[in-house]
Amino acid sequence: MNAYTRQCAGPPGGAAGTPPPAFGLLPGATGAEARTAERSEPERLGEFTAGQLGRLCDLVGIEAQQRSAHQRVLSDLLGPAAARPLADPPPSPSFVSDDHTPVEFSLTFPVGGAPVLRVLVDPGCAARALPDNARTAWAAVGRLAAQWGFRLDELTRVNDLFLPPVPHGPLALWSALELRPSAPPGLKLYLNAGSRGAERSMETVGEAMTRLGHGQAFEPVRCYLKPRFPERATFMFFALDVGPWAEPRVKVYVVHHHATVADAADAARLVPGACPQRVAEVCRQIGGDDSFSRLPLISCYSFTGADAGRPTGHSIYVPVRAYVRDDLAARDHAVRLLRRYGIPSAPLDRALATLTARPLSAGVGLIPYLSLVQASRQAPRITAYLSAEAYRVFPPREDAGSGSPADDRRAADRAG
Numbered sequence: 026m027n028a029y030t031r032q033c034a035g036p037p038g039g040a041a042g043t044p045p046p047a048f049g050l051l052p053g054a055t056g057a058e059a060r061t062a063e064r065s066e067p068e069r070l071g072e073f074t075a076g077q078l079g080r081l082c083d084l085v086g087i088e089a090q091q092r093s094a095h096q097r098v099l100s101d102l103l104g105p106a107a108a109r110p111l112a113d114p115p116p117s118p119s120f121v122s123d124d125h126t127p128v129e130f131s132l133t134f135p136v137g138g139a140p141v142l143r144v145l146v147d148p149g150c151a152a153r154a155l156p157d158n159a160r161t162a163w164a165a166v167g168r169l170a171a172q173w174g175f176r177l178d179e180l181t182r183v184n185d186l187f188l189p190p191v192p193h194g195p196l197a198l199w200s201a202l203e204l205r206p207s208a209p210p211g212l213k214l215y216l217n218a219g220s221r222g223a224e225r226s227m228e229t230v231g232e233a234m235t236r237l238g239h240g241q242a243f244e245p246v247r248c249y250l251k252p253r254f255p256e257r258a259t260f261m262f263f264a265l266d267v268g269p270w271a272e273p274r275v276k277v278y279v280v281h282h283h284a285t286v287a288d289a290a291d292a293a294r295l296v297p298g299a300c301p302q303r304v305a306e307v308c309r310q311i312g313g314d315d316s317f318s319r320l321p322l323i324s325c326y327s328f329t330g331a332d333a334g335r336p337t338g339h340s341i342y343v344p345v346r347a348y349v350r351d352d353l354a355a356r357d358h359a360v361r362l363l364r365r366y367g368i369p370s371a372p373l374d375r376a377l378a379t380l381t382a383r384p385l386s387a388g389v390g391l392i393p394y395l396s397l398v399q400a401s402r403q404a405p406r407i408t409a410y411l412s413a414e415a416y417r418v419f420p421p422r423e424d425a426g427s428g429s430p431a432d433d434r435r436a437a438d439r440a441g
């Protein structure tokens with residue numbers, strides 16, 4: 026439970042978690058055979074997540090040399106946390122995932138293109154207190170930028186706003202890598218809009234947008250938030266693409282508390298290229314017509330240099346894990362959504378199988394979010410967020426309602 030989800034029902038269950046997958050991974054091994062390999066050493070966080078990352082790289086066609094480079098970056102970002110045995114508790118209560126694994130993967134599926142793999146890391150996770158977390162993360166990001174030869178000008182321009190001496194939680198600075206087949210990763214940074222207190226987040230984000238030259242484009246978002254803040258809408262992350270991106274974005278994440286499908290669709294109306302009906306459709310598919318009160322829907326507004334006084338992109342994040350019994354049902358939602366946009370779903374099934382050996386029906390949370398991204402001049406994209414589950418598998422929710430199309434296959438899933 027954390028600052029954003031406290032009012033809502035948290036991760037399902039509360040019962041003791043099942044242990045992490047009982048397979049080990051030999052360093053550098055990525056094949057299925059490695060998963061069953063015997064090992065005497067205790068498995069460590071860095072090795073476990075690098076193994077998952079390696080298998081996901083294989084899946085999206087990233088070759089051995091680049092795969093190893095990506096695995097090294099992940100391990101560097103984890104710092105001393107990488108060496109922690111998985112049998113120990115998580116390094117800190119990282120807000121990256123429900124079980125506090127400081128790593129989360131995602132596969133984004135552009136219409137008509139190959140899936141793109143990304144990984145989100147809490148680079149300060151080994152620190153006990155947030156100020157240390159911030160310092161460690163800043164240093165780690167600085168090392169990456171130096172290594173890849175780019176500057177962190179945008180971050181430097183707003184760092185006093187988001188990394189004050191005594192930052193508020195639940196995060197300080199996260200980094201996400203977009204993993205490319207033949208180049209260093211694209212780097213994205215996530216900051217806490219509530220770093221100086223949630224009540225000051227409007228001021229903090231507004232000031233950052235002005236400094237980065239998006240003051241005017243941010244205006245529609247500010248007007249949308251104003252009458253709703255903080256009961257119905259609050260800020261979450263402030264994100265920056267840094268380094269050599271074709272079109273770097275600044276992103277502002279807005280949490281919709283207890284929103285209905287219509288509220289979510291309305292939130293997309295601020296963005297000229299986004300179709301509110303598509304947002305309504307994905308929300309309704311997953312959550313039905315009740316308000317989203319177990320975990321909130323989240324919108325992300327993106328801003329680029331090309332904006333004409335408005336945000337240029339909108340994403341809706343649906344916390345599917347709170348609205349299904351188990352991951353078989355979450356997977357079915359993902360597949361249905363992909364099919365709706367004509368995107369092959371086989372890579373998703375393969376990705377799930379590379380992350381865990383457990384039956385999908387035996388837990389929930391492997392797919393924490395599904396999102397739909399719409400931006401002007403681009404085809405929509407679907408993204409499935411994927412948990413590492415290094416520390417815990419949450420038991421299926423028994424209050425999610427039965428009769429889902431997955432029911433018949435659940436027995437087979439458990440058996441096989």
Ligand code: TRP
Pocket residue numbers: 029120121122123129323342393394410
């Ligand atoms: N675990 C947090 C949450 O569930 C933060 C987070 C991780 C998140 N991945 C995300 C939020 C993707 C939005 C989208 O809210």
